[in-house]
Structure formats: C-alpha cells, structure tokens
Amino acid sequence: MLGPSRREFLLGGAASLAAFAAGSFGARQAQAADHALTLAGLDYRILPEMLTRGMMSFSPDGPPPVLRFKQGVKTTIDVTNALQEASVVHWHGLRIANRMDGVPYLTQHPIEAGQTFRYAFTPPDAGTYWYHPHCNTLEQMARGLTGVLVVEEEQDPGFDRDLPLNIRDFRLGGDGQFIDLFKPRNAARGGSYGTVSTVNWQVDPVYDLEAGSLVRLRLAVTDVTRVGSFEIDGAEAQVIALDSNPLPMPLPASDLLLAPGQRADIALRVPDDESEEVRLVLNRPNGAKVLARFRPGGSSLHRDLRELRALPLNPVAEPDLENADVLDFVFGWSPEGDAPQSSLCGSLGYTFWSINRVAWPGDLPGPFDPLARLKLGKSYILRLRNETPNDHPIHLHGVSFKLLRSNKRKLPPLVTDTALLRSQETMEVALVADNPGDWAFHCHVIEHQKTGLAGFLRIED
Ligand code: C2O
Ligand code: CU
Ligand code: CU
Numbered sequence: 001m002l003g004p005s006r007r008e009f010l011l012g013g014a015a016s017l018a019a020f021a022a023g024s025f026g027a028r029q030a031q032a033a034d035h036a037l038t039l040a041g042l043d044y045r046i047l048p049e050m051l052t053r054g055m056m057s058f059s060p061d062g063p064p065p066v067l068r069f070k071q072g073v074k075t076t077i078d079v080t081n082a083l084q085e086a087s088v089v090h091w092h093g094l095r096i097a098n099r100m101d102g103v104p105y106l107t108q109h110p111i112e113a114g115q116t117f118r119y120a121f122t123p124p125d126a127g128t129y130w131y132h133p134h135c136n137t138l139e140q141m142a143r144g145l146t147g148v149l150v151v152e153e154e155q156d157p158g159f160d161r162d163l164p165l166n167i168r169d170f171r172l173g174g175d176g177q178f179i180d181l182f183k184p185r186n187a188a189r190g191g192s193y194g195t196v197s198t199v200n201w202q203v204d205p206v207y208d209l210e211a212g213s214l215v216r217l218r219l220a221v222t223d224v225t226r227v228g229s230f231e232i233d234g235a236e237a238q239v240i241a242l243d244s245n246p247l248p249m250p251l252p253a254s255d256l257l258l259a260p261g262q263r264a265d266i267a268l269r270v271p272d273d274e275s276e277e278v279r280l281v282l283n284r285p286n287g288a289k290v291l292a293r294f295r296p297g298g299s300s301l302h303r304d305l306r307e308l309r310a311l312p313l314n315p316v317a318e319p320d321l322e323n324a325d326v327l328d329f330v331f332g333w334s335p336e337g338d339a340p341q342s343s344l345c346g347s348l349g350y351t352f353w354s355i356n357r358v359a360w361p362g363d364l365p366g367p368f369d370p371l372a373r374l375k376l377g378k379s380y381i382l383r384l385r386n387e388t389p390n391d392h393p394i395h396l397h398g399v400s401f402k403l404l405r406s407n408k409r410k411l412p413p414l415v416t417d418t419a420l421l422r423s424q425e426t427m428e429v430a431l432v433a434d435n436p437g438d439w440a441f442h443c444h445v446i447e448h449q450k451t452g453l454a455g456f457l458r459i460e461d
Contacts, residue, residue: 064147079117082113160303329385
C-alpha cells in the first residue's frame with residue numbers, strides 16, 4: 001500500500017513539501033476551508049480565581065470548539081499549528097482515507113510549528129466522535145488538546161437540544177498550575193490520574209435546560225487515563241449509542257463504564273419541575289463525584305422519550321465469521337526495552353509495554369513492520385489478550401469492529417473503535433478489512449501508548 005514513492009514523499013524533507021505546497025495543493029488552498037482550527041497555547045481559568053498557565057487548545061481564546069460535520073458530506077478543515085512544536089490532528093473513530101488520519105510518519109509528516117495542513121474527508125458514519133493530536137500526544141492532550149466532534153445524521157432524531165460534554169481531568173496543583181504530566185511509576189501501571197475533573201473545561205458546570213424537553217447528551221471521555229463508571233442521576237435517561245454506534249436496545253444510564261476514547265449518547269428527558277436537578281455523576285471507589293448539573297427551567301414541554309426516532313445504523317460491513325482468519329495480539333510488559341528515541345513528536349523516555357512482545361519505538365520515520373497484514377475486503381477475528389493486571393482501552397484507527405466474546409463477561413454485540421480490555425481479559429472482536437492503509441492500533445491510556453503499547457495494522461490489496 002505504502003509504496004516507496006509515498007514514503008519518500010512523506011519523508012522527503014522541506015524541499016519536496018514546499019514544492020508540493022506551491023503546486024497543485026496551493027491552488028486548492030485558495031478556497032477557504034469549511035472549518036479552521038488553530039493549535040495554540042493559552043492561559044485559562046479552570047479553577048475559580050486561578051489562571052492556569054501553559055494550556056493548549058484548538059483555538060487561541062478558549063476550550064476546543066465542538067466540530068459538527070454531516071454524514072456523507074465532504075468537509076475540509078485547515079489546521080494551523082501556532083504551537084512552538086510539531087503536532088498533527090487525528091479524528092478519533094472516523095473511517096476516512098488513511099492519508100487524512102493524522103498519525104505522524106504513518107500517514108503524514110507532522111505539521112511543524114507555523115505550518116497549516118488541510119484535512120479533507122467525508123465521514124461515512126454519524127455519531128459522537130472526538131479529535132486530538134497524535135504527536136507529543138501525552139503533553140499536548142494533557143494540556144487541553146482534546147475536542148468533541150459530532151457527525152450529524154441526515155435526519156434529525158427529534159431532540160430539543162444537543163449537548164456535547166467533553167469529560168476529562170487536568171493534573172493541576174493547588175495553585176492551579178500543571179504538576180508533572182505523568183509519573184514513570186504510574187505509566188508502568190494504571191497511568192497517572194488528573195486532579196481536577198472537568199466537563200467542557202469547567203468544574204461542575206450547570207446547564208439550564210428546558211423543563212420537560214428531550215436532550216441528547218453526548219458524553220466523550222477524552223481523558224488521557226481515567227476509566228470511569230458514569231451515571232445520570234435524577235431523571236429518566238437512556239443510553240442510545242456507544243462509540244458512535246446506535247444500540248439495538250437502549251440501556252439505562254447508570255453504571256456506564258467508559259474508558260479513555262469512548263463515547264456515549266444519552267437521551268435525557270428533562271424533569272418537569274424546576275426543583276428537580278439532574279446530575280452527571282462519576283462513581284469512584286472512594287465515592288461519587290458530581291461532574292455536571294442540569295437544571296430544568298420554564299414550563300414543561302411534556303416531551304416523551306418514545307417520540308424520538310431510532311438512530312439509523314451506520315453502514316459498517318458485517319464480518320463473515322465463517323471465513324474469517326484469526327489474528328492474535330498479546331498486550332503485555334515490555335521485554336527489556338531500549339529507551340525510545342526522541343523525535344519531532346517527543347518521547348516520554350521510557351519503555352514499559354508491548355504488543356506481541358514488541359514495544360513501539362516511538363513516533364519515528366521508520367519504516368516499521370506492521371503487527372499484521374490484512375487483505376483488503378477480507379474478514380478477520382482479532383483475539384486480544386491482556387496478560388497484565390491493568391485496564392487497556394484498545395483502539396484501532398480506520399475501521400470499526402464488532403465485539404464477539406470475552407473469557408470474563410458477556411459482551412453485547414457492539415460495534416466500536418475502542419474496546420476496554422480489563423485486567424487479564426481475552427476478547428475476540430471481528431472486522432472487515434475494508435479501508436486500505438496503515439492503521440494505528442494502540443492503548444488509549446496515553447502513558448501506555450507512549451511507552452510501547454502501540455503499533456499498526458496494514459490493510460492492503
Ligand atoms: Cu484517539 Cu490513535 O487515537
Ligand atoms: Cu483514533
Ligand atoms: Cu493500556
């Protein structure tokens with residue numbers, strides 16, 4: 001798939017990039033893009049009365065904007081890098097062309113400081129997604145670069161309001177400033193947790209909603225570490241989609257386990273009375289924590305959850321299990337690894353983890369061998385074995401997969417891009433390899449990803 005010519009071009013250095021920018025691409029750039037993002041540093045008030053310095057966002061003036069695209073409609077996004085370092089933007093969960101996937105070296109040259117890169121793609125599926133850098137990933141995400149991305153269905157399902165909730169922590173000290181973004185001893189275990197929980201960059205925000213209305217809450221867990229159990233408390237609420245894919249049957253919005261990278265769409269029936277507060281709660285081992293509140297206001301609209309149209313299924317191909325090949329992946333410790341090499345996209349300086357006994361060496365030009373080669377159009381069963389005592393949300397770019405079975409629990413037949421592998425769990429998932437290219441495959445606990453638990457699958461003709 002990636003022939004030498006494309007590799008050379010990707011790594012061809014400034015001269016060929018400049019020639020490219022001045023050539024065919026230059027003409028297209030003349031037209032404004034549908035969306036524009038500027039990666040920039042900023043100071044922002046996360047805690048009341050305290051300015052947190054050294055944050056990063058997709059806009060110089062505030063939290064990352066919610067991007068809204070339409071299913072099946074081509075869109076363009078100009079990403080300008082106003083940081084002092086290289087970056088690249090990945091559209092988590094979108095099944096788009098490989099060269100628009102935003103992974104350094106694997107799909108494009110990093111966007112260096114001061115450069116602009118135009119992404120252009122057509123989202124084939126609708127749902128709740130998110131976007132984040134894939135270069136110096138831990139630091140850039142920890143400082144704020146995680147945004148919610150919505151792909152709207154062609155037909156509106158009938159909500160009165162659509163409310164994306166970007167759920168994540170920041171590692172701040174009592175003075176509101178960043179503390180060390182990770183600790184090596186945590187990176188070798190469950191990862192370093194943030195100290196301040198936020199929704200849309202606010203601590204315990206209150207949203208005023210119309211009494212008796214139907215609201216689509218789009219939960220996106222964009223945290224770098226935390227696996228959490230979430231709940232909507234104080235109202236009738238149903239989970240209608242997970243990881244962008246509609247559920248065959250709605251689930252109660254309680255005890256909802258979401259890992260970094262995962263999303264849930266919740267249909268909320270706002271109570272009729274102003275005194276009835278609704279809460280988004282994170283249930284932790286040491287007690288429940290309210291993340292956000294929703295307050296009914298005005299006279300009731302008297303809506304009913306049954307008035308909602310079912311979400312249309314996304315056009316994800318059904319794997320042919322009879323003729324599928326099985327591919328094995330073992331997620332484990334790293335064999336005595338070399339310290340990863342530094343690169344334009346940074347390194348945490350440690351190697352702790354591996355996939356099939358190989359630790360990803362870092363975001364480097366390569367070329368590297370894929371973990372597996374998949375034949376375009378063929379069905380596969382991936383057997384994912386976690387031989388560690390830690391949780392690993394395993395994420396695959398470019399294709400969605402279906403959960404089949406686990407040695408530990410009963411799995412619903414969900415279609416997803418990020419599956420949470422619990423401690424010592426083995427899970428089988430299935431997919432149709434229908435999108436050609438080199439697709440990143442990694443744990444979404446970013447400290448794990450950046451200390452070895454990463455690789456890629458090659459889908460080729
Ligand atoms: Cu959300 Cu490779 O990542
Ligand atoms: Cu992704
Ligand atoms: Cu992990």
